[in-house]
Amino acid sequence: WYVVPIYPLYIIFAGASIPYLWDKMAGLVEKLAFVRPVLAAIICGGLIYMCYSQVAYYKDYARYLNEVHKNIGLYLRENAQPNDLASAKYIGYTGYFSKLKIQDRDGMVNPSAAVYNRRGDYLGLVLDKHPEWVVAAPNRETEEFADNPDFLSQYELVKSFGWEERVRHNLYKRKS
Numbered sequence: 001w002y003v004v005p006i007y008p009l010y011i012i013f014a015g016a017s018i019p020y021l022w023d024k025m026a027g028l029v030e031k032l033a034f035v036r037p038v039l040a041a042i043i044c045g046g047l048i049y050m051c052y053s054q055v056a057y058y059k060d061y062a063r064y065l066n067e068v069h070k071n072i073g074l075y076l077r078e079n080a081q082p083n084d085l086a087s088a089k090y091i092g093y094t095g096y097f098s099k100l101k102i103q104d105r106d107g108m109v110n111p112s113a114a115v116y117n118r119r120g121d122y123l124g125l126v127l128d129k130h131p132e133w134v135v136a137a138p139n140r141e142t143e144e145f146a147d148n149p150d151f152l153s154q155y156e157l158v159k160s161f162g163w164e165e166r167v168r169h170n171l172y173k174r175k176s
Contacts (some may be wrong), residue, residue, distance in 0.1 A: 021168055037172065058078060065093055069164035072135055072171060073097025075159060080133060087126050088135040103131050105142070123148055134172040146170060 018040065025039070063094040069090050076098035087093045095102040105125060107113035116125035123145035123174060126134055134155055136146040145151050155172035162168035 007055065011047060015044075018043055064163050064166050065090075068161045068166065068169055069093035072161050072169060075161075075171065076100055076133060079158075084132040085129070086133040086135065087129065087131040089137075090135075090141075094135060100133075103129055112151050122155065123151055126151065127154065130174065132174050133161065134171055134174075136172065137167045137169045140167065 021039070026102075070093050072088075073094045074097050075093070076084075077100075080086070080098065080100055082099070084100055085101045085103055086094065086098060087105060089105050091102045091104045091106075091109060094100075102109065103113070103125075104110045105113055105117075105122060107117055112129075113125055116122065116128075122142050126145065127150065132153075134146075136143040138144065138146040151172075153175075155174055157170055158173045159171045160168050161171065
């Protein structure tokens with residue numbers, strides 16, 4: 001979904017090549033008058049075909065983000081304390097809608113996570129930083145810690161979020 005905003009630029013740049021191609025093929029086009037509209041139709045059709053599947057994928061992915069990560073954020077907004085820390089891999093929707101401080105397990109916002117990531121110690125990051133809330137998809141390699149007994153001794157499953165056949169994300173709360 002990060003790529004979606006550049007698709008219009010992609011189409012503009014790809015479309016900008018059409019006049020260049022026409023100029024290069026001027027001799028051929030003069031001999032065969034029907035070539036220019038046919039060539040334009042083929043190029044436009046190709047661009048539409050190439051972009052359609054990507055746009056459809058990202059449209060579906062945006063719906064998934066809304067149904068899962070937005071709802072996680074909204075749930076946290078209603079149930080968490082304003083100063084709570086939440087740990088999540090996908091921080092954008094969760095952070096925006098929850099208005100909580102998010103511990104970014106990828107290290108994009110919290111550089112201290114990078115040390116844990118290099119070691120593959122995703123559980124260590126969560127246990128060392130003690131967030132009140134943890135969002136995890138247990139069947140993902142970087143989130144398998146959710147099945148770890150050390151994790152489960154400190155956190156309890158509160159709610160599960162999913163949409164269609166996509167990965168389910170579980171929300172855990174630290175035990176008091």
